[in-house]
Amino acid sequence: MVKLIWLEWKKLKRQTVISEIIIYMLIIMIMPVFFINAVMPAFGESYASAIELNFYIQMGFVLFGGSLINQVFIEEYKNKTMALSFGYPISRKKLYLAKILFIALCIFVVTVISYIFTGIVTYTIDQFFPFINGQPTSSDILTYFGSIFLNSLIVTLISFVPLFFLEFG
Amino acid sequence: MELIVKTSGLTKHTRRKAIVSNINLQIRKGEIYGLLGQNGAGKTTLMKLLTGITKPSSGEIELFGKRLTDHSKSLLKRVGSIIEYPIFFEHLTAMENLKLHCEYLGYYDEKGIKQALDLVQLKGIEDKVVKEFSLGMKQRLGIARAVITKPELIIFDEPTNGLDPIGIKDTRDLILMLNKEYGITFILSSHILAEMEQVVDRIGVINNGRLINEVTLEDIRKERTEYIEIVTTDVQKTLYILESELQLTNMKMIQGNRIRIYDLTYSQTDISKLLILHDIGIEEIQKHTSSLEDYFYTQINGGNRIG
Numbered sequence: 001m002v003k004l005i006w007l008e009w010k011k012l013k014r015q016t017v018i019s020e021i022i023i024y025m026l027i028i029m030i031m032p033v034f035f036i037n038a039v040m041p042a043f044g045e046s047y048a049s050a051i052e053l054n055f056y057i058q059m060g061f062v063l064f065g066g067s068l069i070n071q072v073f074i075e076e077y078k079n080k081t082m083a084l085s086f087g088y089p090i091s092r093k094k095l096y097l098a099k100i101l102f103i104a105l106c107i108f109v110v111t112v113i114s115y116i117f118t119g120i121v122t123y124t125i126d127q128f129f130p131f132i133n134g135q136p137t138s139s140d141i142l143t144y145f146g147s148i149f150l151n152s153l154i155v156t157l158i159s160f161v162p163l164f165f166l167e168f169g
Numbered sequence: 170m171e172l173i174v175k176t177s178g179l180t181k182h183t184r185r186k187a188i189v190s191n192i193n194l195q196i197r198k199g200e201i202y203g204l205l206g207q208n209g210a211g212k213t214t215l216m217k218l219l220t221g222i223t224k225p226s227s228g229e230i231e232l233f234g235k236r237l238t239d240h241s242k243s244l245l246k247r248v249g250s251i252i253e254y255p256i257f258f259e260h261l262t263a264m265e266n267l268k269l270h271c272e273y274l275g276y277y278d279e280k281g282i283k284q285a286l287d288l289v290q291l292k293g294i295e296d297k298v299v300k301e302f303s304l305g306m307k308q309r310l311g312i313a314r315a316v317i318t319k320p321e322l323i324i325f326d327e328p329t330n331g332l333d334p335i336g337i338k339d340t341r342d343l344i345l346m347l348n349k350e351y352g353i354t355f356i357l358s359s360h361i362l363a364e365m366e367q368v369v370d371r372i373g374v375i376n377n378g379r380l381i382n383e384v385t386l387e388d389i390r391k392e393r394t395e396y397i398e399i400v401t402t403d404v405q406k407t408l409y410i411l412e413s414e415l416q417l418t419n420m421k422m423i424q425g426n427r428i429r430i431y432d433l434t435y436s437q438t439d440i441s442k443l444l445i446l447h448d449i450g451i452e453e454i455q456k457h458t459s460s461l462e463d464y465f466y467t468q469i470n471g472g473n474r475i476g
Binding site for chain 2: 003007010011013079080081083084085086087088089090091092093
């Protein structure tokens with residue numbers, strides 16, 4: 001299965017996907033600063049509110065999930081390369097599972113990394129140009145890092161919603 | 170004789186109609202089997218069923234003596250194929266595509282990839298993306314991909330599609346070479362009947378999803394009829410002279426001005442001399458042989474050839 005997941009990565013238009021990830025990360029990284037300053041200053045009342053805001057912002061990776069589903073599933077059906085895979089000595093269940101796990105792994109890892117980067121960037125900017133009241137408490141930091149995995153998992157699961165609407169031939 | 174492919178009651182239907190209906194096929198080891206049929210007859214669907222791309226609605230497929238199911242797909246390791254047209258990951262290079270194929274099949278032999286590319290005479294294109302390839306090049310690359318793992322059975326749907334005449338001849342020679350030297354069994358389909366005639370051992374005629382006849386090429390050759398066709402300035406007089414002077418009776422007049430002589434006792438030269446002696450102008454005289462095309466046409470249309 002690990003090999004099948006790796007092969008999904010090899011088949012991908014990697015340059016496109018990597019550029020997409022960089023763009024998403026850059027935008028999401030500065031979103032808390034932008035949102036608190038320009039849209040809703042209420043989230044800057046404390047680090048606890050800013051952490052809550054960040055969770056909603058990271059939901060942006062659901063869009064990245066949609067784009068991956070398009071490349072890994074829809075494009076393969078459109079270009080008929082899916083038929084090529086069906087001719088290999090691998091059961092369809094395994095082929096689909098490899099695709100689903102690959103997408104899940106990508107979204108999860110990218111969201112986790114983005115979570116960490118956004119946290120660091122937001123904290124650093126706040127140190128130079130304060131826009132969040134006070135400093136993060138140890139409980140804030142624990143909550144933040146403690147919720148990274150659960151929240152990334154939620155983003156990953158939500159990303160799969162469009163897959164239920166696909167009909168496979 | 171060992172059977173490589175055996176199907177029993179193989180059927181594939183959509184909600185509205187049967188695409189392939191009750192096909193019982195038996196293909197022997199080392200054979201080159203040709204599938205003949207019009208567009209939409211069901212050839213490609215049959216090939217898709219044999220390669221596991223499509224699942225049958227009913228019936229069974231046996232490959233190498235074992236039933237092909239979703240649990241026995243490992244049998245497909247021994248099969249190479251090009252169905253419809255060669256499909257590739259267009260954004261990847263030729264080499265990346267071939268390596269990907271090998272990885273899916275669990276085959277790791279860099280030499281094998283090079284050998285396959287040499288076989289189809291594709292050199293120096295390894296690092297080019299497939300998107301830039303012409304149809305002919307893709308077809309060659311598709312053939313290379315199909316033979317790379319040295320399978321025991323190769324299924325080619327229209328293998329010469331998009332190839333230039335040299336490519337067609339190379340493909341034909343390659344198929345014959347792989348068959349003779351490596352004993353690879355082939356299932357081919359083609360619309361170019363003359364091409365097929367030069368390669369296959371046996372032919373299955375498919376019409377409306379049904380296998381209506383199976384014949385060896387040997388049988389077709391035996392059944393083959395030869396005739397001389399003449400167009401003259403005076404048809405009635407020609408018929409009279411041929412009958413009275415040469416005692417020819419096995420003749421037929423077609424299209425009102427053409428005479429077909431099936432009795433080949435006399436040569437074209439004898440007939441021409443005789444007609445000239447009787448002052449009959451010859452507009453056309455030619456010896457014909459009914460080909461695979463005629464056989465195919467008769468099978469599909471029940472012999473209602475406009476003639």
